[in-house]
Amino acid sequence: MGTAPDDLAGMGEFGFIAALARRLPQGSGVVLGPGDDAAVVAAPDSRVVVTVDVLVEGVHFRSDWAGPDDIGRRAAAASLADIAAMGARPTALVVGFAAPPSTPTAWALRVGDGLRDEAALVGASVVGGDVTSAAQVVLSVTALGDLEGRAPVTRSGARSGDIVALCGRLGWAAGGLAVLRRGFGSPRVLVEAYRRPEPPYAAGIAAAHAGATAMCDISDGLVADLGHMAQASGVVIDLDRSLVPVGEPLTDVAAAYGKNPIEWVLTGGDDHALVATFAADAKLPEGFVVIGGVRPTQGEPRVLVDGEPWSGPGGHTHFSG
Amino acid sequence: MGTAPDDLAGMGEFGFIAALARRLPQGSGVVLGPGDDAAVVAAPDSRVVVTVDVLVEGVHFRSDWAGPDDIGRRAAAASLADIAAMGARPTALVVGFAAPPSTPTAWALRVGDGLRDEAALVGASVVGGDVTSAAQVVLSVTALGDLEGRAPVTRSGARSGDIVALCGRLGWAAGGLAVLRRGFGSPRVLVEAYRRPEPPYAAGIAAAHAGATAMCDISDGLVADLGHMAQASGVVIDLDRSLVPVGEPLTDVAAAYGKNPIEWVLTGGDDHALVATFAADAKLPEGFVVIGGVRPTQGEPRVLVDGEPWSGPGGHTHFSG
Numbered sequence: 001m002g003t004a005p006d007d008l009a010g011m012g013e014f015g016f017i018a019a020l021a022r023r024l025p026q027g028s029g030v031v032l033g034p035g036d037d038a039a040v041v042a043a044p045d046s047r048v049v050v051t052v053d054v055l056v057e058g059v060h061f062r063s064d065w066a067g068p069d070d071i072g073r074r075a076a077a078a079s080l081a082d083i084a085a086m087g088a089r090p091t092a093l094v095v096g097f098a099a100p101p102s103t104p105t106a107w108a109l110r111v112g113d114g115l116r117d118e119a120a121l122v123g124a125s126v127v128g129g130d131v132t133s134a135a136q137v138v139l140s141v142t143a144l145g146d147l148e149g150r151a152p153v154t155r156s157g158a159r160s161g162d163i164v165a166l167c168g169r170l171g172w173a174a175g176g177l178a179v180l181r182r183g184f185g186s187p188r189v190l191v192e193a194y195r196r197p198e199p200p201y202a203a204g205i206a207a208a209h210a211g212a213t214a215m216c217d218i219s220d221g222l223v224a225d226l227g228h229m230a231q232a233s234g235v236v237i238d239l240d241r242s243l244v245p246v247g248e249p250l251t252d253v254a255a256a257y258g259k260n261p262i263e264w265v266l267t268g269g270d271d272h273a274l275v276a277t278f279a280a281d282a283k284l285p286e287g288f289v290v291i292g293g294v295r296p297t298q299g300e301p302r303v304l305v306d307g308e309p310w311s312g313p314g315g316h317t318h319f320s321g
Numbered sequence: 322m323g324t325a326p327d328d329l330a331g332m333g334e335f336g337f338i339a340a341l342a343r344r345l346p347q348g349s350g351v352v353l354g355p356g357d358d359a360a361v362v363a364a365p366d367s368r369v370v371v372t373v374d375v376l377v378e379g380v381h382f383r384s385d386w387a388g389p390d391d392i393g394r395r396a397a398a399a400s401l402a403d404i405a406a407m408g409a410r411p412t413a414l415v416v417g418f419a420a421p422p423s424t425p426t427a428w429a430l431r432v433g434d435g436l437r438d439e440a441a442l443v444g445a446s447v448v449g450g451d452v453t454s455a456a457q458v459v460l461s462v463t464a465l466g467d468l469e470g471r472a473p474v475t476r477s478g479a480r481s482g483d484i485v486a487l488c489g490r491l492g493w494a495a496g497g498l499a500v501l502r503r504g505f506g507s508p509r510v511l512v513e514a515y516r517r518p519e520p521p522y523a524a525g526i527a528a529a530h531a532g533a534t535a536m537c538d539i540s541d542g543l544v545a546d547l548g549h550m551a552q553a554s555g556v557v558i559d560l561d562r563s564l565v566p567v568g569e570p571l572t573d574v575a576a577a578y579g580k581n582p583i584e585w586v587l588t589g590g591d592d593h594a595l596v597a598t599f600a601a602d603a604k605l606p607e608g609f610v611v612i613g614g615v616r617p618t619q620g621e622p623r624v625l626v627d628g629e630p631w632s633g634p635g636g637h638t639h640f641s642g
Contacts, residue, residue, distance in 0.1 A: 031368050035553065036475050037403040037537050038372035038466065043364035047352050050448065051359035052463055054417035056455045082358040096375035096417065096461035127371065130461075134377045140417035140451075140461035142373055145359065154357050216358050232356065 008108060009101035013131055016105060020112045020129075027125040029091050029146075039127035041092040041144055049088040049145035049152065053078040053219075057137035065180045068107045070195040071139070072114020074270075078219060079143035080122055081199035081272035085217040087153040087208025088145035090124040090201070095141050098134035115141070122201045150208050153276070158214040158233035160296040162277040165288040166244070167207070168200040169193060170222060171261065174268025175250045178257065187249045199272035206285035207276045215276035221267035223303050223310045226275060230301040237277075238304045239266075239292040263312050266305065329429060330422035334452055337426060341433045341450075348446040350412050360448035362413040362465055370409040370466035370473065374399040374540075378458035386501045389428045391516040392460070393435020395591075399540060400464035401443055402520035402593035406538040408474040408529025409466035411445040411522070416462050419455035436462065443522045471529050474597070479535040479554035481617040483598040486609040487565070488528070489521040490514060491543060492582065495589025496571045499578065508570045520593035527606035528597045536597035542588035544624050544631045547596060551622040554598075559625045560587075560613040584633050587626065 008016055017034075026033040031040035041048075055061060055075045063071065076093060083090040095115055099108060116126050124143070158164075176194025185191055199217065207215055214233055218225045222244070230237045246261050254261035277294055278284060303310060329337055338355075347354040352361035362369075376382060376396045384392065397414060404411040416436055420429060437447050445464070479485075497515025506512055520538065528536055535554055539546045543565070551558045567582050575582035598615055599605060624631060 032473055032475065036473075036477075037406040038370045038409070038464075038473075040368050040370050040407070040468070040473050043367055043369040046364055046367050047361050048364040048369045048465065049359045049361050050413065050415050050463070050465060052415045052417045052449065052451050052461070054419055054451045054453045054459075054461065056419055056453055058456075059454055085358040086361070088359070092371065094371050094373045094463060096373045096463075098375055098377055098459055128373065130373050130375045132375045132377055133380055134457065134459060135379075136456055138375075138419055138455060138459050138461075140373070140375065140459075142371070142415060142417075142461075142463040143359075144369065144371060147361070152353055152357075152359075152361050154353065156357075 008103045011105045024126045030125050034128050045147045051082040052142045055139045066195045068110035069114040072111040073118040075139040075141045076115045076118035077197050079141040081217040083143045083145035084201045084204030088147045090122045090145045092127045092144045095129040098132050098138040153208050153212050153215040155229045156232035158277040158294050162294040163290050164292040166275050166291045167203040167287040168273030169271050170273045171264035171268045173270035174264040197272050210285045212276040218273045219269045223266050226303045234301050236295040241306050243291045329424045332426045345447045351446050355449050366468045370407050372403040373463045376460045387516045389431035390435040393432040394439040396460040396462045397436045397439035398518050400462040402538040404464045404466035405522045405525030409468045411443045411466045413448045413465045416450040419453050419459040474529050474533050474536040476537050476550045477553035479556050479598040479615050483615040484611050485613040487596050487612045488524040488608045489594030490592050491594045492585035492589045494591035495585040518593050531606045533597040539594045540590050544587050547624045557616045562627050564612045
């Protein structure tokens with residue numbers, strides 16, 4: 001294959017890794033950073049929280065719709081939000097990066113910058129990775145986190161009588177994607193929400209402190225992810241549509257497109273908002289708004305919207321159309 | 322796209338994940354296994370060792386050359402050997418799995434079985450993962466490990482006067498690959514060595530106990546990986562070719578192919594043998610054989626073979642031809 005000095009083939013695997021590592025500052029919790037067979041990260045709680053998310057070019061992102069920094073940030077955000085959703089503090093990322101040899105080195109380095117910068121928002125470091133060639137760009141981001149002595153907040157703890165509360169933007173990324181799909185670049189606030197989600201990381205720990213009984217990040221869509229929570233907890237979760245916030249730019253764009261913005265809000269992924277259940281008398285942490293309640297099952301655990309099963313489109317799933 | 326009940330598209334993302342999770346027993350060190358936003362794994366040392374390796378179809382494996390169990394085992398072995406090479410005990414894997422929607426479910430589940438079975442060899446569990454669609458199969462395996470109170474053994478600790486010692490088969494996987502590339506299936510012992518490497522996991526901890534000053538697993542080839550160690554340690558590593566074990570099946574096949582087997586031994590990756598340096602008076606752990614020594618640099622840190630720079634082919638690198 002042809003090589004050019006400014007693509008990955010020209011630079012070579014080891015040259016690229018060295019250039020990447022130079023751009024990655026290591027935080028105080030990193031015992032041993034990049035450059036060895038493995039990294040070593042402090043785990044003061046004596047338990048470590050771990051999750052992986054894979055982003056694939058053409059499936060999760062298009063490089064004509066988002067710059068390399070944004071792609072790196074989105075990939076990091078997906079995993080960091082999962083750590084936050086357990087009520088943990090993110091500490092480190094390791095990244096598997098597969099790309100065609102013709103990928104420009106500058107583009108690939110800026111993906112690394114995006115990963116680094118998103119991790120830095122929560123005090124985490126990119127401590128290692130693996131780089132290889134593939135037909136399409138694949139980013140596999142593993143995040144580690146520390147529970148700081150708290151119990152993990154799982155999906156299975158929602159109890160009848162709990163309230164359901166949401167923190168973070170919802171449907172904005174889906175709205176931004178709809179805009180990009182039609183070939184537009186505005187409203188910019190929605191396009192930016194798609195390119196660079198802003199998960200409410202700190203809210204995860206705050207919710208754990210406030211006694212959240214169950215929590216998850218919304219990556220498949222609110223109805224789909226609450227469905228997983230209802231299943232795991234063996235309860236019915238009833239959303240009150242009038243309580244679910246619909247951002248103003250969503251309303252405007254939906255009107256222009258002849259769409260109902262509630263569909264983006266109820267089924268859009270990629271915003272990485274957090275949804276949690278709390279005892280009815282809990283003091284909700286800042287940023288959380290009540291959107292429904294938890295009821296006992298009569299039959300199957302499931303999600304209802306205003307008392308009815310959701311009949312609109314589902315959340316995003318892979319493989320099935 | 323078309324779907325069939327027995328492929329990933331027909332089963333769907335969540336159905337496949339549920340089927341996979343049912344096949345994954347969780348060890349005693351797993352606080353919270355698959356099914357939530359993240360898993361929680363015990364880290365009794367209060368430091369966690371972490372590494373990721375990415376295997377790509379057509380680059381690292383061909384599904385006509387290895388069955389799904391073997392592909393899963395190889396992917397797990399690559400990461401588990403990195404943990405062992407730090408002198409740590411592997412505890413858990415999380416796996417990013419990307420595959421075309423037309424991938425048969427049974428094939429994908431057996432990849433999971435292979436990951437599970439290789440992890441079980443060292444008492445580790447597959448605690449989580451992410452599944453998505455992609456044009457080619459990509460396996461990203463993150464391994465975690467526990468140092469059990471020991472210092473990590475890095476690549477940078479080799480000192481002038483140390484001896485260099487090897488544990489495990491070397492060149493066998495490269496020999497097996499050469500056999501497969503010519504369309505043959507025997508000698509079976511080499512083909513199996515390629516399909517299913519057998520890293521000497523326990524030797525990593527034993528080497529740490531024996532005071533190894535530096536260690537790494539051999540995934541890029543002996544000369545290439547010792548080159549990294551020489552660079553990181555600022556030393557010259559001198560291999561004695563007559564001491565490097567050349568397996569009998571390698572000699573036989575190389576003779577038949579008109580090849581010199583030492584090339585497979587010095588530059589072949591994929592066996593995941595361990596190479597370490599020790600003080601000259603150290604008592605070597607079982608299975609390690611001396612293959613050379615460490616000398617001060619006069620100029621650049623590098624590897625010599627019988628006192629000369631290696632002029633044969635290098636180890637495997639990605640991107641550069």
